[in-house]
């Protein structure tokens with residue numbers, strides 16, 4: 001059930017040239033219960049007084065079983081964007097109105113596919129960061145695999161890249177492919193791939209028997225990857241999607 005609350009900014013940093021990571025606490029001191037993969041809505045007014053809202057995935061690393069006090073999001077800069085301005089100018093101690101959590105872009109216990117393909121561009125990777133403890137549990141039995149395909153133009157835009165690399169190192173069932181479309185890393189890593197995430201799908205050869213896929217971020221990437229996965233024979237119910245469209 002979605003709740004309305006104020007969030008107070010407690011910490012922030014630029015995690016890429018155009019992405020701000022913001023950490024909040026609820027102003028009423030309450031923790032937030034959420035399932036990794038869900039998002040919040042930020043409510044505000046345009047200059048003419050019209051009410052509006054925008055959605056942001058919760059980036060806090062959580063296991064879904066206990067509420068969190070630190071509520072993190074990553075906000076990508078959009079030229080002329082109203083929420084971009086609000087969230088870009090917010091200073092520590094400043095508050096915003098929010099509600100949530102919303103959404104069903106979550107890992108589901110009923111799924112028992114041998115391989116999970118988690119695919120993202122830009123801030124669309126934040127749900128997967130939030131899911132890391134759940135992914136750890138999923139891998140513990142040793143009979144499943146998780147592959148993260150993360151598309152960015154260059155290494156500076158691979159958000160939380162080192163966290164995913166470290167997780168991959170500690171969890172042999174987890175593979176992280178940074179898919180760099182414009183510029184390779186200065187020191188390339190074995191699992192880096194050149195080009196868009198869709199191109200790497202050919203290498204992974206998804207199948208209906210083996211895979212369940214999650215797609216999150218840029219709507220063009222989500223549509224292209226969805227079409228590619230259907231070509232590989234994945235039924236629609238094995239492809240979960242979260243498109244980062246503006247909800248104006």
Ligand SMILES: Cc1cc2nc3c(=O)[nH]c(=O)nc-3n(C[C@H](O)[C@H](O)[C@H](O)COP(=O)(O)OP(=O)(O)OC[C@H]3O[C@@H](n4cnc5c(N)ncnc54)[C@H](O)[C@@H]3O)c2cc1C
Nearest residue numbers: 054055056057074075076078081082083084123244245246
């Ligand atoms: C479920 C969901 C979860 C989301 N999670 C995140 C998240 O975690 N992090 C995040 O940064 N965003 C996320 N988004 C997108 C976010 O809600 C806003 O749409 C985005 O921040 C732009 O809002 P804005 O008010 O700054 O721009 P707007 O005022 O809405 O748009 C300004 C102008 O930019 C265009 N525009 C809008 N979005 C984009 C874009 N992405 N790229 C290029 N042009 C654009 C608009 O058409 C308009 O012309 C999510 C969206 C959804 C639906």
